[in-house]
Amino acid sequence: MSKQNSNLKDFQRIVGENNVLYKEIALRLYSYDAALDRACPTAVLFPENKEQISALVKICYKNKIPFVARGAGTNLCGGTIPLQQAVVIAPTRMNKIISIDPEKKCAVVEPGLPNLFLKKALEPYGLYYAPDPASQKACTIGGNIGTNAGGPHCLKYGVTSHHVRGLEIVLPNGEITELNILQKGYDLVGLMVGSEGTLGIVTQATLNLLTLPAKVETMLVSFPSLEAAIQTVTDIISSGIIPATLEAMDKITVQAVEAFIHAGYPTDAEAVLLIEVDGEEEILEDVKKIRELCKKNLCQEFRLAQNKLEREKLWEGRRGSYPAMARLSPNVLVEDGAVPRNKLPEAHHRIRKIAEENNLNVSLIFHAGDGNLHPQILFDERNLEETKKVKKAGSDMLKVCIDLGGTISGEHGIGMDKKEAMRWLFTQETLELFRRIKQAFDPDNLCNPDKLIPTKDAKEVLFREQKNQKKSSENDLFMPSKKETNPITQTSPTSIVPKDEEEACSFLKNIWLDQKKVLIQGLGNSLKKHSLTPDVLFCTKNLNKILEHDVENFTVTVEAGIKVEDLQKFLCEKRQKILFSSLEKSIGGTLALNLDQTPLLRDQILGIKLALADGHVVQFGAKVMKNVAGYDAGKLLLGSRGSLGVILSVILKTFPLNYPIQAQPNAQKRESVENNIPENMLEIHKKIKNSFDPKGIFYELPLLRS
Amino acid sequence: MSSPYLDPKFKELEKEYNAVVQCNRCGFCETVCPTYMVSGKETLSPRGRNQAFRELLEGKIKNPENASEIFSTCLTCHACTNVCFSEVPVAKLMSSARACAQEKNNFYPLQQFLLSLFLSQRKLFSLICWFLFLCKRLGISKILKQLKLLRFIPELEAGEDIILKTPLIFGGKKNVLKQRKQEPSLSKKMKNAYFSGCGIHYLYPKVSTACLKVLNLSNLGIESPNHSCCGLIAASAGNLKIAKELAKKNIKEFSRLNPNQIIVDDDSCCGFMKSYGELLNQDPQAVQFSNKIKNISEFILENEAIPQIGQTKTMGKVTYHDPCQMGNAHKSTDAPRKILQNLKGLAFVEMDESNWCCGGAGSYCLKHPSLAEDILERKLLNIEKTGAEIVITQASSCLLHLEYGIRKKGWQNKLKIMHLAELLSDSILQRL
Ligand SMILES: Cc1cc2nc3c(=O)[nH]c(=O)nc-3n(C[C@H](O)[C@H](O)[C@H](O)COP(=O)(O)OP(=O)(O)OC[C@H]3O[C@@H](n4cnc5c(N)ncnc54)[C@H](O)[C@@H]3O)c2cc1C
Ligand code: SF4
Numbered sequence A: 001m002s003k004q005n006s007n008l009k010d011f012q013r014i015v016g017e018n019n020v021l022y023k024e025i026a027l028r029l030y031s032y033d034a035a036l037d038r039a040c041p042t043a044v045l046f047p048e049n050k051e052q053i054s055a056l057v058k059i060c061y062k063n064k065i066p067f068v069a070r071g072a073g074t075n076l077c078g079g080t081i082p083l084q085q086a087v088v089i090a091p092t093r094m095n096k097i098i099s100i101d102p103e104k105k106c107a108v109v110e111p112g113l114p115n116l117f118l119k120k121a122l123e124p125y126g127l128y129y130a131p132d133p134a135s136q137k138a139c140t141i142g143g144n145i146g147t148n149a150g151g152p153h154c155l156k157y158g159v160t161s162h163h164v165r166g167l168e169i170v171l172p173n174g175e176i177t178e179l180n181i182l183q184k185g186y187d188l189v190g191l192m193v194g195s196e197g198t199l200g201i202v203t204q205a206t207l208n209l210l211t212l213p214a215k216v217e218t219m220l221v222s223f224p225s226l227e228a229a230i231q232t233v234t235d236i237i238s239s240g241i242i243p244a245t246l247e248a249m250d251k252i253t254v255q256a257v258e259a260f261i262h263a264g265y266p267t268d269a270e271a272v273l274l275i276e277v278d279g280e281e282e283i284l285e286d287v288k289k290i291r292e293l294c295k296k297n298l299c300q301e302f303r304l305a306q307n308k309l310e311r312e313k314l315w316e317g318r319r320g321s322y323p324a325m326a327r328l329s330p331n332v333l334v335e336d337g338a339v340p341r342n343k344l345p346e347a348h349h350r351i352r353k354i355a356e357e358n359n360l361n362v363s364l365i366f367h368a369g370d371g372n373l374h375p376q377i378l379f380d381e382r383n384l385e386e387t388k389k390v391k392k393a394g395s396d397m398l399k400v401c402i403d404l405g406g407t408i409s410g411e412h413g414i415g416m417d418k419k420e421a422m423r424w425l426f427t428q429e430t431l432e433l434f435r436r437i438k439q440a441f442d443p444d445n446l447c448n449p450d451k452l453i454p455t456k457d458a459k460e461v462l463f464r465e466q467k468n469q470k471k472s473s474e475n476d477l478f479m480p481s482k483k484e485t486n487p488i489t490q491t492s493p494t495s496i497v498p499k500d501e502e503e504a505c506s507f508l509k510n511i512w513l514d515q516k517k518v519l520i521q522g523l524g525n526s527l528k529k530h531s532l533t534p535d536v537l538f539c540t541k542n543l544n545k546i547l548e549h550d551v552e553n554f555t556v557t558v559e560a561g562i563k564v565e566d567l568q569k570f571l572c573e574k575r576q577k578i579l580f581s582s583l584e585k586s587i588g589g590t591l592a593l594n595l596d597q598t599p600l601l602r603d604q605i606l607g608i609k610l611a612l613a614d615g616h617v618v619q620f621g622a623k624v625m626k627n628v629a630g631y632d633a634g635k636l637l638l639g640s641r642g643s644l645g646v647i648l649s650v651i652l653k654t655f656p657l658n659y660p661i662q663a664q665p666n667a668q669k670r671e672s673v674e675n676n677i678p679e680n681m682l683e684i685h686k687k688i689k690n691s692f693d694p695k696g697i698f699y700e701l702p703l704l705r706s
Numbered sequence B: 001m002s003s004p005y006l007d008p009k010f011k012e013l014e015k016e017y018n019a020v021v022q023c024n025r026c027g028f029c030e031t032v033c034p035t036y037m038v039s040g041k042e043t044l045s046p047r048g049r050n051q052a053f054r055e056l057l058e059g060k061i062k063n064p065e066n067a068s069e070i071f072s073t074c075l076t077c078h079a080c081t082n083v084c085f086s087e088v089p090v091a092k093l094m095s096s097a098r099a100c101a102q103e104k105n106n107f108y109p110l111q112q113f114l115l116s117l118f119l120s121q122r123k124l125f126s127l128i129c130w131f132l133f134l135c136k137r138l139g140i141s142k143i144l145k146q147l148k149l150l151r152f153i154p155e156l157e158a159g160e161d162i163i164l165k166t167p168l169i170f171g172g173k174k175n176v177l178k179q180r181k182q183e184p185s186l187s188k189k190m191k192n193a194y195f196s197g198c199g200i201h202y203l204y205p206k207v208s209t210a211c212l213k214v215l216n217l218s219n220l221g222i223e224s225p226n227h228s229c230c231g232l233i234a235a236s237a238g239n240l241k242i243a244k245e246l247a248k249k250n251i252k253e254f255s256r257l258n259p260n261q262i263i264v265d266d267d268s269c270c271g272f273m274k275s276y277g278e279l280l281n282q283d284p285q286a287v288q289f290s291n292k293i294k295n296i297s298e299f300i301l302e303n304e305a306i307p308q309i310g311q312t313k314t315m316g317k318v319t320y321h322d323p324c325q326m327g328n329a330h331k332s333t334d335a336p337r338k339i340l341q342n343l344k345g346l347a348f349v350e351m352d353e354s355n356w357c358c359g360g361a362g363s364y365c366l367k368h369p370s371l372a373e374d375i376l377e378r379k380l381l382n383i384e385k386t387g388a389e390i391v392i393t394q395a396s397s398c399l400l401h402l403e404y405g406i407r408k409k410g411w412q413n414k415l416k417i418m419h420l421a422e423l424l425s426d427s428i429l430q431r432l
């Protein structure tokens, strides 16, 4: 019996003969998803519970068989294509809602549950699950977690990662583990969401639920220019109103939609906004304010839906934007980029130009509030020339987004399609770190192999090694000259207080070569009690500059050592604020300790710049509200307590000063026993630590110090 | 010129090919497809069926027979097309797909000949049915099944369980109509025709009688010419040629009468006949014929035909199951509901997923009994949730499969399944 046959027999033993597909014709139907890439698996397996998944993965692990988790296969990035002749593990029949807890406002569900089914099941409870991708009719919660899916309502309520509280996962070695966001240690739930099935298979998820709003008002507003429409978006958000949705369409799109749906959209306007506010009675005031702001920006028509039917009609037009294109040609490339919100008009202009130059039929829709945009390009995949041209145009559009300080995917993911584009966005150091994180979970590269991260190219390795060899004499704190300014004795540690990022990195480079033990300090007020004996105290208190405050875009980029209180004062003068409750601490310290507050810290951070132990800088995230490019590794720094690297700077969301939500510290929920990290996750913590800091320059997490 | 991507072998399927390439694999249709939902398998999904058919037509599949299961497991319920933005007509494509994937062994020509013969000659068909039904009545089929001899004809084996009653006199009592015809008040110009589908004709003669009774009261002059099968059986089996012949034959037979409207007692046939125009490439006569086709509920509602209806003998909670060929394929869902809502003594409740196929799907439940049962199970659960005592529908295949489900669940005492005409004829009797 060949090896492959014996594996098949093993699989069949676990899930039953009926639940293993292996004939050629069946495998062909697992060679695709909603994008264009193709590759056939060796088998498709349909498990019914986590034990079966665990058993299947264990066989894969033992025999080094690559495997890919697949939900509904609606992703638009080639994320489920079984490369390396992987087997597909499809928990499509694990589609039950295990429990709904109206008190705690959470639901526990299986990964194969279609998003829309959850929505329907929650209606009787007056609850809902916020992420509402346009594909919600078909796509599954497992897939949503894989791609960190978003949707129109994510402007106010956040994307999938804001709504996943806990996960049950089968790790690439087949072990089952449980994670939740209250556990001490790194925010691994945050890392898993958006990891595109490359770190393990989700077998169960605990989701956050919201109460259905009492009132909803929907408006359709037309504008003489996209600039005016986007200015209105900025004005609305600046006024303290965060609508549930703020969707925009350009003229060509509206015309295409109207030709098909007849939703009564104004076809002569250059841009339309679909605005929805929800909440209690007070939203009537908001509608008034929004109307004024639209007028101020010279809107043409302002239409307020008078009843449910009219609201439906308005939404029908928005939802029709994809169908209107889909019916016109065999394929639609739905590109997905994000830019800082105020850069949308420029992005639009440049994308339209690319479309014109290439003579392409493109419709453009925007989740305008989030700065997320979707050019939808018509083509026929059978025409290889055309397909190539369209793909190239799509890439060029992404380059525009990067150029404007944005990202290559707001919600659809990287998969195979945008792997190369990752190189445009991330430094080689960051890509290398992603690879090491992947390895920490999956050393044999079996779990959805060759996705998300581009393969290392030879040049890259050389680059890294060269950089490591030279010790710079400048800033060498162990040179005699420095010792004088920073006197140390044998027993007390050297204190280093770098004045900027550059200095911080060059200090670290030297420490790395000397292999000193380093303790990172923020303002120093949380670390008094420890009994550690570091060689170096690395203090970030002088990294306290505000690097950029993008008032219109509602983001602020600050160095990590800045005191929260000082930042709040600065923002207050600009009539903005951040939602941090820890006034006395530094921003970096607050994140490293992952202080428990409402709203959660993890939802406030858009980007982090980190100095690794060897002095190299890695950077995650950007000045955009939605970003699913690469691992959400910034989340790992939440609760990292200085074990992974020095947080240099952070990009934070800001809010209008009159925004109704205030940050509140929470009682210490994290202490309870049920929030302890499972044993196998401690192992993963160690490996993650190792991937950031292989020489152990920084101290381990307290909970791991033996 | 035909598409350069189409395998020349299939050049006469250009239209089908152009339709199937419109599937862009978005996957939106998966969760409404009963076979996908009960299995979770792409091989049992609309998108999968489209991709398999497309690859077959592009000549990428060496042995098309291997794909036959992918196509034959489709219920042709049309649910997918209704949610598909590109409106890929999956159910309609399956006829050609099945034909392409059919294993053409030595028996194939004979099979096709017999199919054509029996479907077009109702008398001959009756002979076969009569013989088979008699065997069942005498318990012969049961014995054969117990002896495991029916294994070789799986359809008969499954039929043994699914079909309970086998009448030996077929068709409704036509004399109901005859009485009425003599009435001088009837205007000569008002002429309407009645078409009885094979399922109702052979398995539910009492439904046919009920239909005639109800129609008889309409005062709209009902006649019923000779006719054959509507062609759906042949189309489902992948033989569009026979289906087209049957369609032409029916059009010809009914055109002699030149009726204003044609009332069809079985929704499966009704839906198929509404598409004769499309089947026969928009031939004007066929289009005209199709436009005249109505099921009982549409007929009543559009003509406000039967003023007496208003009260039923039957009381209680009632729900409606949409037969796919009318509900999904023609979005004809209002008429039966309006009628049920207006009947006194009945409380109408909507069931979840009323358009979810019951799994009957013509002879599907005989060919794929296990899939059909899983699909039926979900339907039964949705019915149970309504708390209804009566389920109304308008197709014989649904009647048969739902009755089977009720027996299996042991719900005979709490749940009744009826054709709309039966309910209405009860109510009429009540009034007379
Ligand atoms: C027309 C159209 C519109 C769309 N609109 C939106 C939109 O508005 N917003 C949006 O965000 N997306 C949208 N998408 C993209 C797509 O629907 C989402 O990416 C969705 O989250 C994918 O879900 P799925 O169940 O199909 O997952 P799949 O495509 O099957 O898988 C997606 C990824 O998740 C991984 N995965 C799946 N299940 C698991 C599991 N159990 N454990 C671990 N990993 C798993 C897979 O390996 C893969 O990498 C759209 C797609 C289409 C075709
Ligand atoms: S049939 Fe339609 S809905 Fe289904 S995958 Fe194809 S295009 Fe999408």
Ligand code: SF4
Residues within 6 Å of the ligand: B032, B033, B034, B035, B036, B045, B046, B049, B073, B074, B075, B076, B077, B078, B079, B080, B081, B090, B091
């Ligand atoms: S016709 Fe029905 S069974 Fe066939 S693919 Fe479509 S939804 Fe599925």
